[in-house]
Amino acid sequence: MEKVFIGYSNDSTIRYHSSSGGIITAIIKHLFDTGYVSTYLSCTFNKEVCCYEPKFIYSYNEYELVGSVYQDMDIMTFLKSHITDIKGRLMVVCSPCLVKAVRHIAKVHSIDVFIASYFCSGQTTIEGTYFYYKALGIDRTNVVNIRYRGDGWPNGITIQMKDGSVIQRANYSEPWKTMHQSRLYTPRRCFKCKQLESCFSDISVGDPWLKEYLDQDKTGHSLFIVHSELGLNVIEQMNSENLITCSSINYSLYEKSQKFTIQRKSRINEDKEIIDFELKLQNLRIYNDWATRNYTNMKKYVWIMVHIVQPYFRAKKMNSKMIITKLYNKILRKLNNEKKSLVSR
Numbered sequence: 001m002e003k004v005f006i007g008y009s010n011d012s013t014i015r016y017h018s019s020s021g022g023i024i025t026a027i028i029k030h031l032f033d034t035g036y037v038s039t040y041l042s043c044t045f046n047k048e049v050c051c052y053e054p055k056f057i058y059s060y061n062e063y064e065l066v067g068s069v070y071q072d073m074d075i076m077t078f079l080k081s082h083i084t085d086i087k088g089r090l091m092v093v094c095s096p097c098l099v100k101a102v103r104h105i106a107k108v109h110s111i112d113v114f115i116a117s118y119f120c121s122g123q124t125t126i127e128g129t130y131f132y133y134k135a136l137g138i139d140r141t142n143v144v145n146i147r148y149r150g151d152g153w154p155n156g157i158t159i160q161m162k163d164g165s166v167i168q169r170a171n172y173s174e175p176w177k178t179m180h181q182s183r184l185y186t187p188r189r190c191f192k193c194k195q196l197e198s199c200f201s202d203i204s205v206g207d208p209w210l211k212e213y214l215d216q217d218k219t220g221h222s223l224f225i226v227h228s229e230l231g232l233n234v235i236e237q238m239n240s241e242n243l244i245t246c247s248s249i250n251y252s253l254y255e256k257s258q259k260f261t262i263q264r265k266s267r268i269n270e271d272k273e274i275i276d277f278e279l280k281l282q283n284l285r286i287y288n289d290w291a292t293r294n295y296t297n298m299k300k301y302v303w304i305m306v307h308i309v310q311p312y313f314r315a316k317k318m319n320s321k322m323i324i325t326k327l328y329n330k331i332l333r334k335l336n337n338e339k340k341s342l343v344s345r
Contacts, residue, residue, distance in 0.1 A: 002199070003226045004254050005235065006208055007246025008219070019068040019149035020207045021222030024093055024116050026244050027203070027234060031091055032060040037114060038088030041079065043069060050140045051126045054078040056085050067150030072123040072187050076101055083109055095120045096198035097189065103200060114230065117198045119206025119223075121261040128185030133159075135175035135295040136167065153220035154207065175295050181302050184282060184292055191275050194265045196258055202231035209257045223249075223257055274313045278305065 009015045009022030011029075018025050031037040042057045044064055054075045057063060075094060079102065089112040092102050096117045106113040133140045138159065145160040149171070156171040169176065179185065197204035208223040224246075226232045238244045255262060268275070282288055291301040 005246045021220040023222035037091045041092045070148045096195040099198040099200045115201040117201035122190040125185045202228045
């Protein structure tokens with residue numbers, strides 16, 4: 001079962017402070033309010049170690065609206081070691097690669113679970129955020145909180161410092177963009193993961209990266225796929241009770257909104273040699289130390305991967321005719337773009 005929707009929470013506070021539309025937070029609140037769940041696997045920022053950590057909460061009053069958390073957390077270890085702390089039904093929000101494992105653990109311990117997964121292009125280790133602080137010239141011991149998304153859409157990163165100052169950076173701006181593109185702080189499991197969402201979750205949620213929303217929406221919409229009857233029942237009930245506003249859309253709009261991640265993940269088998277070489281490079285201590293020493297070196301590393309390594313491995317698979325055709329099409333596109341530029345003047 002796959003039904004695709006786009007919508008938002010009718011609670012303006014939830015919608016504004018969420019990373020995109022507030023559908024997941026609205027579901028958490030609804031399931032607590034109706035008594036359907038009694039435990040939620042949440043997270044909180046530990047300023048002593050400057051990272052997010054998982055924790056269980058038992059009412060919506062304990063819930064922290066943290067936006068997106070672009071930091072890899074070991075929720076499986078936490079879940080296993082705190083399984084006896086779960087009361088009643090459980091709700092979990094996780095990456096698509098963890099959904100089946102969460103369902104398995106819940107089944108083994110006879111726990112009913114509602115799972116929401118998010119559209120995932122790959123996680124980032126906490127060391128990636130530490131590098132981000134360094135690139136910004138921030139001492140992480142002076143950070144008291146970081147929000148990766150929320151407070152408008154698509155917004156960006158907000159860092160609160162001990163002295164009361166606030167540092168804000170636009171969504172996917174430098175130096176985060178280069179750090180993310182480098183994949184130097186990407187967990188190894190992400191390199192060959194083909195999952196953008198999970199059909200084993202009750203609902204999968206993400207951003208509507210579509211022109212009409214990017215041009216006009218400053219508050220936020222959630223694009224989501226309902227996979228189960230339970231998920232559909234929850235969405236229909238919330239819609240009928242005016243807790244959310246949503247409408248059904250064509251699956252092709254989901255594909256269009258996630259186009260670049262879908263394309264990258266669909267090339268994983270084809271790019272196996274590139275990925276294996278990239279991982280070997282990262283395992284070379286001297287090379288890794290050089291690439292992560294500073295922002296300038298990391299930009300050079302990204303350039304090497306994009307302009308030398310990737311073209312080399314892709315050219316290896318091409319015969320002379322294919323290479324000439326590709327170069328011809330590239331030149332043709334450039335000439336057409338220059339022609340359009342001249343006409344527009």
